[in-house]
Amino acid sequence: MKLLLTSAGIHNPSIREALVGLLGKPIADSHALCIPTAGYGHPMMSPLHSWRFVSGQEARCPMTELGWKSIGLLELTALPTSSRERWTSWVREADVLLVNGGDALYLAYWMRQSGLADLLPALERTVWVGLSAGSMVMAPRVGDFFIEARPPLTGEDRALGLVDFSIFPHLAHPDLPDNSMANAERWAADIGGPAYAIDDETAIEVVDGRVRVVSEGAWKYFPG
Structure with missing residues (x-):
């Protein structure tokens, strides 16, 4: 999988160019599935979001409005009630999965x-x-700074670990005063491993384990 x-989504031309490069074809020729699930776990998000x-x-976080050839909705909480063969075919046929924010x-x-x-x-x-x-x-850990409610059964801040670094998003966002560089540095020290703090003009591309930062804004790497 290419990541x-x-x-904050496809926020500038550099990130959009990176997306098209990963797709290997125009957005207008690509089929997407959007996944809104994370929003239902965050106390500051609602069905309107x-x-x-x-x-x-x-418009502040462009994802589904980019002009896809087709776009469908994949709600993860519904999948356990459907046959695996059915929903995996939908996922395999998609060119891209667009995954909303909320609670990681x-x-x-x-x-x-x-x-x-x-x-x-x-x-x-x-x-x-x-x-x-x-x-x-996709990170190994989320860190206590971003925990809204620990998920059932685990009680940990463990995420999927499909990449070897953690992410502090929305760096220096004007509406999120706690997302300061000072707090990012404290968060990174607690994470205890490689990590990136990125603002809304920045994305991290990962292909076959190779990491590339795509940015028209500010970011910082913490080696851990």
Whole structure:
């Protein structure tokens, strides 16, 4: 699987160019599935936020409104009630998975419960585009700074670990005063491993283990 881990979606031309490069074809020729699940786990998000993401009405975090050839909705909490053969065919046929923000641990829990986490390593050509929590979920850990509610059964800040670094999104965001560089540095010290702090103009591309930062803004790497 090819990853484009963003703080706020396809926010500038450089990130959009990276997306097209990963797809290997124009957005207008690509089929997408959007995954809103993480939003339901975050106390500051509502059904309105999910609708905006799904319907392409969230201009601050462009994802579904990019002009895809087709776009469908994949709600992870529903997958355990459907046959695995049915929903895995939908995922395999998609060119890209667009994954909303919200609560990263809630998302990780439902990715495991649904079976999607187990399927991801087999999706060699598929692009995963994460938005905030949709990016953080790929990390080994989220860190206490971002924990809203620990998921059932685990009680840990463990995410999926499909990359070897953690992500602090929305760096220096004007509406999120706690997301300062000073707090990012404290968060990174607690993580105890490689980590990136990225602003909304930055994304991290991962292909076959190779990491590239795509940015028109600010970011910092913490080696751990």
